[in-house]
Amino acid sequence: MSAETLEFKAELKQLLHLITHSLYSDREIFLRELVSNASDAIAKVQYDSVNKEDQLEGNRDWKIKITPNAEAKTLTISDNGIGMSRDEAIDHLGTIAKSGTKAFLKAIQQKQQGDTPGLIGQFGVGFYSAYMVADTVTVHTRPTGGSQLGVKWASDGQGQFTVEDAPKETRGTDVILHLKEDAQEFLDPYRLKGLIRKFSDFVEHPIVMDETEEKDGTKTTTEVTVNNRRAVWLRSKNEVKPEEYEEFYKQISHDHEPPAKVLHFAVEGKTEFKALAFIPAHRPFNMDWEEQKGGLRLYAQRVLIMDRCEDVLPSYLRFVTGVVDAADLPLNVSRELLQQNPLLETIKKNVTKQVLSGLEALKNTEYEKYVAFYQGLGPVLKEGLARDWTNKDKVADLLLFESMNTEAGKYTTLADYVEKMPEGQPQIFFLTGETTAQLRNSPYLESFRAKGYDVLLLTDPVDEFAIPQYGAYKGKSLQAADRGDVKETGGDIPQETTDQFANLLNAVKMKLSDVADVKLTTRLTDSAACLVASAGGMNANMERLMRKFGQ
Ligand code: ADP
Ligand code: MG
Numbered sequence: 041m042s043a044e045t046l047e048f049k050a051e052l053k054q055l056l057h058l059i060t061h062s063l064y065s066d067r068e069i070f071l072r073e074l075v076s077n078a079s080d081a082i083a084k085v086q087y088d089s090v091n092k093e094d095q096l097e098g099n100r101d102w103k104i105k106i107t108p109n110a111e112a113k114t115l116t117i118s119d120n121g122i123g124m125s126r127d128e129a130i131d132h133l134g135t136i137a138k139s140g141t142k143a144f145l146k147a148i149q150q151k152q153q154g155d156t157p158g159l160i161g162q163f164g165v166g167f168y169s170a171y172m173v174a175d176t177v178t179v180h181t182r183p184t185g186g187s188q189l190g191v192k193w194a195s196d197g198q199g200q201f202t203v204e205d206a207p208k209e210t211r212g213t214d215v216i217l218h219l220k221e222d223a224q225e226f227l228d229p230y231r232l233k234g235l236i237r238k239f240s241d242f243v244e245h246p247i248v249m250d251e252t253e254e255k256d257g258t259k260t261t262t263e264v265t266v267n268n269r270r271a272v273w274l275r276s277k278n279e280v281k282p283e284e285y286e287e288f289y290k291q292i293s294h295d296h297e298p299p300a301k302v303l304h305f306a307v308e309g310k311t312e313f314k315a316l317a318f319i320p321a322h323r324p325f326n327m328d329w330e331e332q333k334g335g336l337r338l339y340a341q342r343v344l345i346m347d348r349c350e351d352v353l354p355s356y357l358r359f360v361t362g363v364v365d366a367a368d369l370p371l372n373v374s375r376e377l378l379q380q381n382p383l384l385e386t387i388k389k390n391v392t393k394q395v396l397s398g399l400e401a402l403k404n405t406e407y408e409k410y411v412a413f414y415q416g417l418g419p420v421l422k423e424g425l426a427r428d429w430t431n432k433d434k435v436a437d438l439l440l441f442e443s444m445n446t447e448a449g450k451y452t453t454l455a456d457y458v459e460k461m462p463e464g465q466p467q468i469f470f471l472t473g474e475t476t477a478q479l480r481n482s483p484y485l486e487s488f489r490a491k492g493y494d495v496l497l498l499t500d501p502v503d504e505f506a507i508p509q510y511g512a513y514k515g516k517s518l519q520a521a522d523r524g525d526v527k528e529t530g531g532d533i534p535q536e537t538t539d540q541f542a543n544l545l546n547a548v549k550m551k552l553s554d555v556a557d558v559k560l561t562t563r564l565t566d567s568a569a570c571l572v573a574s575a576g577g578m579n580a581n582m583e584r585l586m587r588k589f590g591q
Contacts, residue, residue, distance in 0.1 A: 117217075119212045142162045190207045338363075342365065421439070470497070
């Protein structure tokens with residue numbers, strides 16, 4: 041038989057089921073999808089009516105209205121956007137994975153006139169998420185041009201739909217969901233308001249609901265706007281007042297102090313996104329008693345995709361809060377699919393770079409503020425030494441250390457330390473322990489002091505892991521001062537001296553059976569003896585930590 045080309049057949053019912061049940065992690069996002077479509081519809085008619093005001097038929101009080109009807113068990117999402125003609129309804133709602141919005145954008149780009157409106161939809165499946173909560177969906181819609189253009193589209197999402205002419209007074213679309221028995225919770229105004237604030241708080245157009253108040257037997261109904269609308273991050277930096285940043289920070293971080301630093305930036309080019317990130321002034325209160333996962337809020341054109349996206353921020357920066365808004369992110373996908381999106385990796389790289397240079401700027405220009413930040417969050421930041429191969433040197437530059445030569449409570453940096461190293465000092469020395477006060481009295485410091493070498497005093501548990509993993513700063517290896525492999529500072533010990541003390545060393549070794557070896561050393565100047573960890577073994581502080589963690 042000759043070769044032939046055939047079309048795939050799709051079992052429509054199954055396909056719809058798949059879309060509505062596997063594409064989304066939570067069914068509550070149906071509201072986000074329908075509100076996003078309504079918002080797109082408004083943006084389209086706004087764009088289309090530029091210089092053609094009469095097209096709007098006087099209907100330009102832009103809004104998206106959510107109306108639950110407990111008796112009819114319906115939930116209606118209405119907009120006064122662009123609406124659909126009969127053909128458009130058939131085409132856009134009747135073709136799965138066909139996005140009228142994407143086509144609209146393409147058409148604009150070809151014309152190249154005016155500013156492109158920010159539209160959300162592009163995948164052509166969001167609408168079907170309605171079937172997660174509804175048995176039947178009726179769409180009553182009409183474009184500009186008079187009530188006789190109205191059409192009603194209806195489907196139970198099982199593979200067929202009906203369309204009929206149905207006059208409609210106003211331009212725009214009503215999407216009417218006949219809620220499933222187990223989805224009646226979406227009639228509850230509180231639940232609906234919660235969802236609007238969660239996912240659609242920053243949608244540009246007002247999302248309104250009717251509120252009825254009863255006073256002295258008379259009922260009055262008012263329309264209230266539920267969403268906040270002002271997406272600070274989308275505005276240009278020099279238009280936003282410091283108070284506005286602060287207010288937004290408090291809202292998303294639950295911190296009542298202003299942030300130490302605000303980072304507001306846009307990345308353009310192949311990957312485009314806007315970001316607004318905050319560095320807290322102090323250690324967040326919840327960091328000590330709950331495992332903080334960190335992450336940023338991820339938006340696509342003002343619509344929330346994920347409230348804690350860990351894939352856009354490394355874990356050692358988990359104290360940073362903020363938002364990332366990337367227009368090109370698919371709105372309607374599950375978390376699992378989103379994680380594989382390469383865009384996230386690019387965002388993470390950029391955000392990390394910005395946060396690290398933001399911290400560097402804070403250190404250089406507002407040192408006091410930086411110290412306050414560092415005292416609470418330095419230990420978290422230090423994890424980056426071991427975990428972020430690309431940026432570990434930038435992280436190292438941000439570290440503050442007390443040292444043998446600083447006053448108590450004052451700090452040096454690695455750069456400072458290296459700068460002040462006397463000629464011939466081979467390594468950067470550090471000593472780990474519980475408190476700097478204790479460390480300052482350590483006999484290990486004696487020979488270093490005699491030599492004029494400084495020793496960093498480290499007291500964070502993370503130092504024990506992060507510093508050795510980091511290895512070397514500006515070519516100088518970091519060396520624990522209490523390890524066996526420290527280069528002897530007082531020169532070699534002559535053989536005859538060793539012979540002279542052999543009996544004593546043996547006697548001490550017999551007495552101290554837990555000690556692996558007893559050696560003569562030149563590292564002490566005032567004390568008679570000290571304990572030293574073997575080169576590869578655990579030092580005293582490490583053993584203390586292991587005991588603390590019950591190892
Ligand atoms: P997407 O939003 O990704 O394009 P959807 O499945 O959510 O896909 O919607 C399919 C299409 O139906 C949209 O692209 C749009 O053309 C049309 N549509 C949906 N809702 C509305 C609405 N409220 N007003 C006008 N057109 C709409
Ligand atoms: Mg959509």
